[in-house]
Amino acid sequence: MSHLTRRLFGLAVLVALAVTAVLALWVSPADAQQDDAVRLLYLHVPTAWIAYLAFFVTAIASILWLVPRTRRAEWDLLAGASAEVGVIFTGLTLVLGALWGRPVWGVWWEWDARLTTTAILFFLYLGYLALRRTGATADERGKRCAIAALIAFVDVPIVHFSVTWWQTLHQTGTVFNPEMDAEIHGSMAFTLVFSVAAFTLLYAYLVRLRLRVAELEEGLEDRALELAIAERVRTEQVVPV
């Protein structure tokens, strides 16, 4: 991606987010039951969906790395980058959910299936991020992290279906519920969809950025290794009898 394209993309993301904020905070109306607290959902729902997406990308990248035929270093780096962004979005989802829950449900937190499994999701990938810092070789790290990522991903469908499998305080899907019957209308629906799109662009931007940093760090390690080898060779040329 050329420098200019990067700049333009970043600008597009900013614009999309700004428009989202305007739509969410001003244009769209307050809810009949939730009053203005509904505006938090225009953030909370997208961050949840993007977290799913991020962990899905991590899972796919992990598989691609594990399969010998498709193994490339970039897949491992992508898995890590996407997981880091995913953890941030999961954290945001939990906090935004609490900020929404306090005025609407009366409680900051509830140990129902949706919230509990989401909290577990957060910790599963936090552990994954910790695991990424271990492993002597890139190969070792790649293997361990790929397996940990795939195990952790099992929680994602559990989180999603928790509202239909168990009686929860959390409402069933507004858009993606089993009957696929959108239950919100008009400007609220538009704002939500727009917000999801804006956050998806943001996700792509963040992962691209994080991936670049990861590639540079890898390059730095390779560079340091090259230098160490070159240094060794040089001293050995001077010393021998």
Added chain:
Amino acid sequence: MIPHAWTYVTIGYVLTAVVLATYVGWMFRRRRHLERVLSGEKDG
């Protein structure tokens, strides 16, 4: 209907903006630092 609803909304939006801006800023700094180090080594 729901008192202080806007307080929660404001906190939510501000927090989200701060978290994202901080992360992006941190990544920008790291990238600049790494690019400088790597190009410096190639010349030096």
Added chain:
Amino acid sequence: MTFLREVALVAGKDLRIERRSRVAMQQILPFGAIVVVMFAFALDADRTTLPIAAPGLFWAAVLLAALLAIGRSFSVEEVNGARDGLRLTGLDGGSLFVGKAAAIAVELFVLEIVLGVAVVVLYDVTVRGLLALVCAALAATVGLAATGTVYGVLATGSRARDTLIPLLVLPAVTPVMLGGTQAFAEALDGSMSEAWQWVQLLVAFAVLAVAAGTVAFAPLLEEG
């Protein structure tokens, strides 16, 4: 060598190490017992709260002790070139996994019996539905041991292994914590059909964990 013989070989090795070093008996078991006592202090030794909370407290103590047992199981592999020795045996990844998990499971089950007695005595619990309790404990233990073994391998060799294993294992074994607590609570309450439903969940988790571990171990040991 058949799969079962390989498993018995690996499990036997680990259990023999335990018999000689007595780490689980002399350190992990007392730790579990201390945790059980500590919970009583935390709940102010209330006569009414402890029996009600007993199922959860029991499994919390078991889980914490299990973390130690898992860490121990993998620390023995890091001394005296044991890892290379293990690879040279040419043992199949699957049998290595099942063997290590089986050894951990045996240790945990002994631990659970002792801690169970301690909880019954110290928290004033009336025991009912013993069969359901035992089945729940068996299924939970298998799931716990299998999951712990997978993450033990993932974290092995890293300097932060002892702090990494708890962070990795605990979120992954929440089904055991939840299922075990609920199964015990329902059984002790006399609601047998509910208890057996939770046992089913525990069995399902155990099967998943063992399957996942067997599949995951092969690539992990390749060049490892």
